[in-house]
Amino acid sequence: MDTLEHENAVAGKAPRSIEDIKKIVFVIALIAVSNAVFANFSFVCNGDSLLPKKLEQTEPPDTAKSKNASLEQLGKDIHGILSAVSSMLARHSMIKDTTTYDDSIEELTYEYRKAKEAYDRGDYKTAEDWFMRAALKGNSAAMYELGCMHYQDGAVSIKWMTRAAEWGNVEAMSYLGWLYFMKVPNFKESLKWYTQAAEKGDVDAMLNLGHLYSADIPPLRKGRNYKKARQWYEKAAENDNKDAMYQLGRLYYHGYGVKKDKQTAVDWFSKCGTDSALEFIEEIMPEYVEGKKALEYEEYAAAKGWFEKAAKRGSVLSMFELGVLYHVEQDFDTSIKWYTKAAKKGNTQAMNLLGHLYYFGDGVGEDFRQARKWYTKSASKGNPNAMFQLGNMYYYGHGVEKDLAQARQWYEKAAEKGNKSAQESIEYLDNQ
Numbered sequence: 001m002d003t004l005e006h007e008n009a010v011a012g013k014a015p016r017s018i019e020d021i022k023k024i025v026f027v028i029a030l031i032a033v034s035n036a037v038f039a040n041f042s043f044v045c046n047g048d049s050l051l052p053k054k055l056e057q058t059e060p061p062d063t064a065k066s067k068n069a070s071l072e073q074l075g076k077d078i079h080g081i082l083s084a085v086s087s088m089l090a091r092h093s094m095i096k097d098t099t100t101y102d103d104s105i106e107e108l109t110y111e112y113r114k115a116k117e118a119y120d121r122g123d124y125k126t127a128e129d130w131f132m133r134a135a136l137k138g139n140s141a142a143m144y145e146l147g148c149m150h151y152q153d154g155a156v157s158i159k160w161m162t163r164a165a166e167w168g169n170v171e172a173m174s175y176l177g178w179l180y181f182m183k184v185p186n187f188k189e190s191l192k193w194y195t196q197a198a199e200k201g202d203v204d205a206m207l208n209l210g211h212l213y214s215a216d217i218p219p220l221r222k223g224r225n226y227k228k229a230r231q232w233y234e235k236a237a238e239n240d241n242k243d244a245m246y247q248l249g250r251l252y253y254h255g256y257g258v259k260k261d262k263q264t265a266v267d268w269f270s271k272c273g274t275d276s277a278l279e280f281i282e283e284i285m286p287e288y289v290e291g292k293k294a295l296e297y298e299e300y301a302a303a304k305g306w307f308e309k310a311a312k313r314g315s316v317l318s319m320f321e322l323g324v325l326y327h328v329e330q331d332f333d334t335s336i337k338w339y340t341k342a343a344k345k346g347n348t349q350a351m352n353l354l355g356h357l358y359y360f361g362d363g364v365g366e367d368f369r370q371a372r373k374w375y376t377k378s379a380s381k382g383n384p385n386a387m388f389q390l391g392n393m394y395y396y397g398h399g400v401e402k403d404l405a406q407a408r409q410w411y412e413k414a415a416e417k418g419n420k421s422a423q424e425s426i427e428y429l430d431n432q
Helices: 018-039 061-096 110-120 124-136 140-149 154-166 170-182 187-199 203-214 226-238 242-254 262-272 275-283 286-296 300-312 316-328 332-344 348-360 368-380 384-396 404-416 420-430
Strands: none
Touching (some): 110 124, 124 140, 140 154, 154 170, 170 187, 170 203, 187 203, 203 226, 203 242, 242 262, 242 275, 262 275, 275 316, 286 300, 286 316, 300 316, 316 332, 316 348, 332 348, 348 368, 348 384, 368 384, 384 404, 404 420
């Protein structure tokens, strides 16, 4: 089915005034109710009473049943009309102030719910049909969903998203910013829609505006504006966006659009609290920096001294570096001590190397249970080398029951992250 088959039937823009809509809806409702009443007039009017007096005694049973059925239908008609009026007014009340737009009411509509049910069971054709029906009734949430379903066709997606946005759908505004940046490059339009969404409170749009104003890509360099980037990052950070906090740390650390201020940078990285932010703090820690310099000059004793000072200040990277230094010296007990400290603080490389020590029995007894424990922890945080080693454990049956299907799964995960050995293992399994 052509998703734009009824293109002209969908309202292109939200009504100018809520008061106009109320008047129109009231007139429509009044006419509809009047028609329903007059259609049943002969059955419901009898003197002062709404129902015929002594209906059972004075009218044949079939006629009474017919009148009762007609009265019941009248009630249903009026209830349906009033429900529709209520829904339309609620819908347009949301549009009046799109800074607080919420599509929860739209998502309760029958057509929208049927579409979501079909989509959730994987029946996308039926879902599209139901979304179309809802969209033709002015449901912007359905328009947004249609835009998402056709995201690979930028032009079609933009048409639906634009309609949803014009009805006040903030998610659609933000999505349009992405479409104009990634699918149909038009950076002026991208900025326009991201700005509209951000001004209506969309935090992702705030973050993306920061990215656009600070972007280091040829089409945007002339429009680079670190001051505006900082302003939007700050607005996103006020809404607890960790990525924005990290970007603010980078701006202050490098002095982009602001006076270079390492302490303010550290403050923002600390607020962010992500692994990458904490690692950045460590990387600019004087003791860690000195330790890395000593390593470059192969001054290992000096490097240990600096890393130990940094480790005392909580530097996880320094703990890992100490584990490596003692590992190279084959002081396995001390190496395991530092690897374990770093691993418990979340360092995935330390987890992986602890797995190696236990798997190969370097300086400790071979312990597949401990190896699998640390490999699994590292793999769960995305380390492809640990994923590859887990594949080997299942392939050879080391510490686990041999399971080629499980081995393949781990090899595939590692290969997806660029591990060449894992890819070679998959090819070997294919040729067996």
